[in-house]
Amino acid sequence: MRGTATQGRSRPAGRRGHRQRSVFSLDLMESKLARPFRRPGIVDRSSLIERLRASEVPIVAVVAAAGYGKTTLLGQWAEKDERSFGWVSVDQNDNDPALLVRYIAAAVDQLAQADPVDSELPASPGAPVLATVVPRLGSTLSSLRRSFVLVFDDVHHLDDRASLDVIEALAQFVPDGSALALVSRDQTPISLDRLRGQGQILEVDARDLAMDERETRQLLRRVGVRTPDTEVLKLREWTEGWPVALYLAAVNMKTGAIPDLAAFRGDDRVMADYLRSEFLSRLPTKQVMFMRRTAILEHMSGRLCDATLKSTGSARMLESLERSNLLVVPLDRKREWYRYHHLLREMLLAELEHREPDRIPELNGLASDWCEHNDQPEAAIRYAQAAGDTERVAQIVTNNASAFWHTGRAATVESWLVWLEGNGSIERHGPVAVVGAWHHALTGRPAEAERLAQAAALSAYEGPLPDGSPSLEPWLRLLSAGFFRQGVERMHQDAEAASRMMASRSMWRPPALVMLGISHVLLGNLADADDVFADAAEMGELHGASDDAVVAHAERALLAIERGEWDEAHTFIDRASSVQRQFSLENYTSSALAYAVSARLAAHRGDRQRAREELARAHRLRPRLTYALPYFAVRPLLEMARVHIALSDAAGARTILRDVDAVLRRRPDLGALTAQAAELRHQLESIRVDTPGASTLTTAELRLLPYLPTHLSFREIGERLFVSAHTVKSQAISIYRKLGVNSRGDAVGRAQDLGLLDP
Numbered sequence: 001m002r003g004t005a006t007q008g009r010s011r012p013a014g015r016r017g018h019r020q021r022s023v024f025s026l027d028l029m030e031s032k033l034a035r036p037f038r039r040p041g042i043v044d045r046s047s048l049i050e051r052l053r054a055s056e057v058p059i060v061a062v063v064a065a066a067g068y069g070k071t072t073l074l075g076q077w078a079e080k081d082e083r084s085f086g087w088v089s090v091d092q093n094d095n096d097p098a099l100l101v102r103y104i105a106a107a108v109d110q111l112a113q114a115d116p117v118d119s120e121l122p123a124s125p126g127a128p129v130l131a132t133v134v135p136r137l138g139s140t141l142s143s144l145r146r147s148f149v150l151v152f153d154d155v156h157h158l159d160d161r162a163s164l165d166v167i168e169a170l171a172q173f174v175p176d177g178s179a180l181a182l183v184s185r186d187q188t189p190i191s192l193d194r195l196r197g198q199g200q201i202l203e204v205d206a207r208d209l210a211m212d213e214r215e216t217r218q219l220l221r222r223v224g225v226r227t228p229d230t231e232v233l234k235l236r237e238w239t240e241g242w243p244v245a246l247y248l249a250a251v252n253m254k255t256g257a258i259p260d261l262a263a264f265r266g267d268d269r270v271m272a273d274y275l276r277s278e279f280l281s282r283l284p285t286k287q288v289m290f291m292r293r294t295a296i297l298e299h300m301s302g303r304l305c306d307a308t309l310k311s312t313g314s315a316r317m318l319e320s321l322e323r324s325n326l327l328v329v330p331l332d333r334k335r336e337w338y339r340y341h342h343l344l345r346e347m348l349l350a351e352l353e354h355r356e357p358d359r360i361p362e363l364n365g366l367a368s369d370w371c372e373h374n375d376q377p378e379a380a381i382r383y384a385q386a387a388g389d390t391e392r393v394a395q396i397v398t399n400n401a402s403a404f405w406h407t408g409r410a411a412t413v414e415s416w417l418v419w420l421e422g423n424g425s426i427e428r429h430g431p432v433a434v435v436g437a438w439h440h441a442l443t444g445r446p447a448e449a450e451r452l453a454q455a456a457a458l459s460a461y462e463g464p465l466p467d468g469s470p471s472l473e474p475w476l477r478l479l480s481a482g483f484f485r486q487g488v489e490r491m492h493q494d495a496e497a498a499s500r501m502m503a504s505r506s507m508w509r510p511p512a513l514v515m516l517g518i519s520h521v522l523l524g525n526l527a528d529a530d531d532v533f534a535d536a537a538e539m540g541e542l543h544g545a546s547d548d549a550v551v552a553h554a555e556r557a558l559l560a561i562e563r564g565e566w567d568e569a570h571t572f573i574d575r576a577s578s579v580q581r582q583f584s585l586e587n588y589t590s591s592a593l594a595y596a597v598s599a600r601l602a603a604h605r606g607d608r609q610r611a612r613e614e615l616a617r618a619h620r621l622r623p624r625l626t627y628a629l630p631y632f633a634v635r636p637l638l639e640m641a642r643v644h645i646a647l648s649d650a651a652g653a654r655t656i657l658r659d660v661d662a663v664l665r666r667r668p669d670l671g672a673l674t675a676q677a678a679e680l681r682h683q684l685e686s687i688r689v690d691t692p693g694a695s696t697l698t699t700a701e702l703r704l705l706p707y708l709p710t711h712l713s714f715r716e717i718g719e720r721l722f723v724s725a726h727t728v729k730s731q732a733i734s735i736y737r738k739l740g741v742n743s744r745g746d747a748v749g750r751a752q753d754l755g756l757l758d759p
Contacts, residue, residue, distance in 0.1 A: 028103060028106055030332065031089070031299075031331040031332050032088060032089045032091070032103060033086075033087055033088065033089075033103065033106055033107055033110070034087060034332070035074070035075055035078050035085055035087040035151070036071050036072065036074075036075035037075070037333065038075065038076070038079070039330075042072060042076075042222075043211070043215050043218045043219045043222065043243075044076065044215075044218070045069070045072075045073050045076055045209075045215070048073060048208060048209070049073070049077050049080050049081075051204075052073075052077045052081070052202070052204075053077070053080060055179070056177065057195075057199070057200050057201055057202050058171060058174040058178070058179055058180065058195070058200055058201075059171055059174075059179065059180055059181075059182065059192065059195050059200060059201040059202070060179050060180070060181040060182070060201070060203075060204070061181075061182045061184070061188050061192060061202070061203045061204070062074065062181065062182070062183045062184070062204045062205075063184050063185075063186070063187060063188055063203070063204070063205055064204075064206040064209050065185055065206065066185055066244070066341070066342040066343045066346075067242060067243060067244030067245070067341070067343050068206055068209040068210075068243055068244070069209060069243045069244075070153075070209065071153055071154075071183065073204075073209065074151055074153065074181060074183060078149070078151075081149065083146070083147045083148055083149050083177075083178070084110075084144075084147070084148040084149070085111075085148065085149050085150075085151065086107035086110050086148060086149070086150045086151065087107060087150075087151045087153065088100075088103045088104060088107050088150075088151065088152050088153070089153045089154060090152055090153060090154045090155050090157050090158060091154065091157050091298070092157050093378055093412070094157065094158060095157075095158060095159060095160035095411070095415070096160070096163070096409055096410075096411035096412040096415070097129045097130070097160065097162040097163045097165075097166050098129060098407075098408040098409050098410065098412075099409060099412065100163050100166055100167075101129050101133045101134070101137065101166060104137055104150075104166070104170070105137060107150060108137055108140055108141060108150075111141075111144055111146075111148045111150065112140060112144060128162070128706050128707065129162070129166060130162065130165045130166060130706075130710050130712075131706035131707060131709055131710055131757070131758075132587065132706065132758060134166055134169045134170065134710075135709065135758065136758070137170065137173075138169065138170055138172065138173030139173070141173045141174065141175070141178075142173045142174075142175050144175070147175075147177040148179075149178065149179050149180075149181055150170075150178075150179075150180050151180075151181040151183065152167060152180065152181065152182050152183065153183045154183060154184070154185070155167065155182050155183065155184045155188060155189065155190070156184040156185045156186045156188075156189065158189055159189065160411065161720065162411070162720070164189055164190055165710070165712070165720075167180070167182070167190055168190045168191065168711065169710060169711055171195070172711055185342075206242075209241075209243070210240060210242065210243075211241040211242075211243055211246060212241065213233060213236055215241075216232055216235065216236040216241070216246055217229075217232050219243070219246055219247060219250060220232065220235075220246075220250050220253075223247070223250040223251060224254050225250050225253045225254050235249060244341070244343060248279060251279070251325065252279075280351075287317070287320075287321065290305075290314070290317050291321070291340070291348055292348050292351050292355070292356070293309055293352065293356075293359070293363055294308060294309065294314075295340060295345050295348035295349045295351075295352055296308070296349070296352070296363050296364055296367065296386065297367060298339065298382075299331060299337050299338070299339050300314075300318060300337065300338045300339065300340075301315070301318075301336055301337050301338075302314045302315025302316075302317075302318060302336070303315075303370070303374075304367065304371070305317070305318065307366055307367070307369065307370035308363055308366045308367045308370065309363075309366075310366065315336075318338050319335060321338075322335065322338060327340065327341040327343075327344045328340060328341070328344075329341060360387075361387040361389070362387075364384070364386040364387035364389075365383070365384070365387045365389060365392070367379075367383040368380045368381075368383035368384040368387065368389070368392060368396075371383060372396055377396055377400040377404075378412070380396050381393055381396050381397065381416060384396060390420065390423045390424070390425035390429075391425070391429070393416070393419065393420060393423075393425070394420055394425050394426075394429040394431070394432045395466070397413075397416045397417075397420065397432055397435065398429075398431040398432055398435060398465075398466055399466045401413045401416065401435045401439070402435070402507050405439060405442075406544075406546075406547070410439070410443060413435075413439055414439070417432070417435075417439065420432055426452065427455045427458075427459070428459070428460075428461075429461060430455075430456050430459025430460075430461035430472045430475075430476075431456075431461060431465055431466075431472060431475065433452045433453070433455040433456035433459060434452075434456045434472075434475045434476065434479055436448075436452040437449050437450075437452040437453040437456060437479055437483075438479070438482075440452060440628070441482070441483070441626075441628035441629050442589050442624070442629070443624060444589075444623055444624035444625075444626050444628075445626075445628070446626040446627050446628035449483075449628040450483070450628065453479055453480075453483055456472075456476060456479060457476060457480075459472065467502075467503050467505070467507055468503030468504075468505060469501065469502055469503045469506055469508075470501070470503075473497075473501060474498045474501035474502045474506075474508070474512070475498075475508060477494040477495075477497045477498040477501070478494070478495070478498035478502070478508055478511065478512050478515060480494040481494035481495040481498060481512075481515040481519070482511075482515060482629050482631075482632075483628065483630075484629075484631060484667050484670070485667070486669075487669035487671075488519065488523060488669060488670070488671040489523075491515070491518075491519050491522070492516075492519035492520075492523060494515075495515035495516040495518070495519045496516055498512040498515065498516075499512040499513055499515070499516045505543065507543070507544075507545065509539060509543075510536050510539045510540040510543060510545035510549070510552075511545065511548050513532055513533075513535055513536035513539065513548075513552075514536045514540075514548050514551050514552055514555075516532050517529045517532035517533040517536060517552065517555060518555070518631055521555070521559075521672065522631075522670065522671030522672050522673065523671065524672065526559055526562060529555070529559060530556060533552040533553075533555045533556045533559070534552070536548060536549070536551075536552040537549045537552035537553050537575075540552060541579065546579050546582070546583040546585060547583075547585055547588050547590040547591075549576075549579050550579050550580055550585060550588075550590050550593075550594050551590050551593060551632075553572045553575045553576035553579065553594070554572070554573065554576045554593040554594040554597045555593070556572040557569040557570075557572035557573040557576070557597050557601070558597055560572060561600070561601075566601070566604060566605075569601060573594065573597050573598050573601060576594040576597075576598075577594065577598065580594060586617070587620070589621060589624045589625070589629075590632070591617075591621065592618050592621040592624075592625060592632075592636040593632070593635055593636040595614050595615070595617040595618035595621070595636070596614070596615075596618045596637075596639035596643065597639055598610075598614040599611045599612075599613075599614035599615045599618065599639070599640070599643045600639055600642060600643050600646075602614060603646040603647060604646075608647060611643055611646070611647060612647070612754070612755070613755045615643055615644070615647075615695070616754050616755030616756050617755060618636060618640050619640070619695070619697070619702060619756060620702065620756060621636075622637075622659065622699050622702055623700075623702050623703040625637060626663070627662070627663045627666040627667055630664075630666070630667035630670060631670060631673070633659075633660075633663050634663050634670055634673045634677070637656050637657075637659050637660045637663075638656075638660065638673065638676050638677060638680065640656050641653040641656040641657055642680070644695055645680070645683065645684070645687070649693070650684055650687040651692050651693065651695065651696050652693070652695025652696055653680070653684055654684060654696075655695060655696040655697070655698070657677065657680060657681060657684070659699065660677050661677070664677060692737070692738050693738055693739075693740070694738055694739055694750075694751075694754050694756065696738055697735065697738055697756075698734075700731055701731050701734060701735050701738075702756075703721065704717065704721065704728060704731050704732065704735065705735060705751055705756060705757065706757065707720070707721070708732070708735075708747055708748050708751070708757075709748045709757060713725075714728040714729050714732065732744065732747070735747055739751065739754075
């Protein structure tokens with residue numbers, strides 16, 4: 001599978017096309033998990049460190065502008081404190097909560113120093129990690145035997161509400177003697193009012209981080225400047241103790257120049273002027289040009305800089321710059337990757353915009369090229385976006401969206417699609433429109449899926465595709481088969497054409513075979529269907545399309561049931577379950593059918609408890625079963641209804657059939673499934689009405705249920721579900737009634753007992 005591996009991979013990726021179970025299916029960057037190491041010339045902040053060591057509150061917030069030494073302070077704290085430290089350096093990619101929890105899980109692994117917790121974290125696109133993953137991480141945190149500090153550095157990069165919710169929720173699990181440390185340039189985006197009111201937070205700001213007279217004198221000595229005490233006091237007064245200003249003034253003084261103290265007041269704009277007019281003016285022209293042009297890079301290595309500048313010798317240049325000043329920061333101990341100090345980079349970017357604006361797209365384009373060819377698709381997309389190259393962004397998204405989606409990175413794929421749509425490219429680029437249509441269909445948004453499917457059909461895109469297919473047509477035929485707009489015969493034609501025209505090793509070939517098998521089922525060609533599903537299962541497992549393999553095995557189990565071969569059906573569903581567990585597909589839409597068939601098999605052998613457990617797992621996926629992919633909605637729903645009837649739960653079966661009817665109103669010609677739905681309705685007419693229970697939860701109520709165990713209020717839940725607080729309250733009361741409880745906490749407990757929520 002294509003990864004997002006960048007500098008300092010923590011674990012090797014699997015082979016391309018192979019999805020691993022671990023949350024490390026897309027590699028994590030070691031540098032984001034490593035605490036900063038001490039560099040020569042750094043001043044000890046002993047008084048602040050003692051204050052941090054003595055604190056016993058669960059939250060420490062360090063908030064100040066760039067240049068105040070926030071990260072350096074936390075690194076020194078980690079050296080001096082007897083507690084264990086975990087570290088997550090946050091960046092804009094972490095606005096995908098699925099990625100953020102991976103890094104948190106890795107940091108918790110370091111704290112636990114035991115079996116990794118990532119095996120408990122299935123990557124599930126569309127699943128709310130706040131309810132499914134965070135409680136498991138929090139439980140691990142709260143049970144750690146040794147006190148710890150878990151640092152989130154640069155949390156100002158987070159603006160996604162779901163990612164912020166993750167960190168805010170973790171605060172509830174911090175045990176006595178441990179802490180979360182939040183480091184930010186601006187006011188922390190996480191609400192801390194409640195903790196502040198309870199005295200449960202230690203806040204460190206710019207006034208605390210300002211250097212005192214002793215520290216100022218120590219810094220000057222470290223830089224090699226000797227000056228009278230009166231000058232030290234004057235310098236500290238004029239800089240207001242701003243560490244970066246003191247450092248730059250000291251560098252200036254070391255050269256023999258008399259610093260303009262007015263330049264060192266706590267103002268970023270004035271400091272930028274100084275960096276431009278004084279600091280850079282003392283560097284060789286070649287170095288200045290190198291720094292200005294490489295400032296477009298978030299992280300730098302010698303090879304990346306060489307590719308971006310179309311030159312050589314960048315690694316030596318980076319080493320020289322790092323040795324000569326503290327504004328070029330190494331990111332690993334091998335000195336392979338670096339970044340510029342934030343103030344310096346911002347100034348350099350402004351200088352590049354002023355002096356060489358026409359060069360910026362070229363530099364970003366070259367950086368994008370290098371990143372794409374070195375398995376860094378996220379960075380490649382960001383640089384292509386900065387270059388304004390929508391066609392290149394579309395191409396990279398087309399190549400990588402499937403890999404990201406299958407490792408739970410739905411939010412990242414969503415952000416790419418939003419950017420392309422905002423830049424008017426998604427309608428022009430047919431392959432991306434296909435990707436977007438599948439994305440929305442599988443996350444339960446049928447209207448958006450329909451819109452992009454139509455855009456794909458109208459696309460004038462020509463030429464071969466990255467999977468080796470000769471044109472866009474097989475992709476469009478597969479999409480048409482899945483969306484099932486024109487009945488069974490047309491669906492069969494589309495599936496047959498897609499499977500015939502698709503490149504042999506295409507990522508879309510296994511789903512094309514699944515669609516072809518489905519068309520045979522609906523036409524009554526059951527022997528042909530079984531043969532095709534066997535091929536789809538084998539190819540899906542071989543080429544990493546594991547979710548398609550799950551569907552194919554489940555379909556073969558149903559065909560075995562049709563033949564009365566129940567033991568063989570068990571063999572197929574056991575294989576489907578094995579693939580689910582191996583590739584962490586528990587919350588994928590494709591797993592709904594496997595759960596439903598497993599429940600039916602359990603009911604047949606009289607294991608009512610197991611049948612209810614499997615049904616509960618299927619119910620959790622019901623909100624994503626929509627008319628966008630009608631077969632994949634109706635097929636598992638009908639099996640669920642059969643199980644409810646077998647368990648004498650007519651009310652649950654009727655609820656399921658209402659969902660079926662909602663799909664059939666839009667897609668009435670589903671062949672054999674339409675007839676099966678009518679048969680089940682007739683069967684229910686002779687069964688008495690049961691009292692509404694857990695099985696009668698609506699899809700809207702199931703969508704709300706995972707939020708009930710969280711710290712969010714009804715108003716906050718409504719904001720995330722895009723409904724009013726009144727609607728949330730009404731749905732919650734309905735949930736309580738159906739679960740036979742009177743409170744939110746009791747509802748959570750009952751839902752966990754029933755398997756509708758993770759315990």
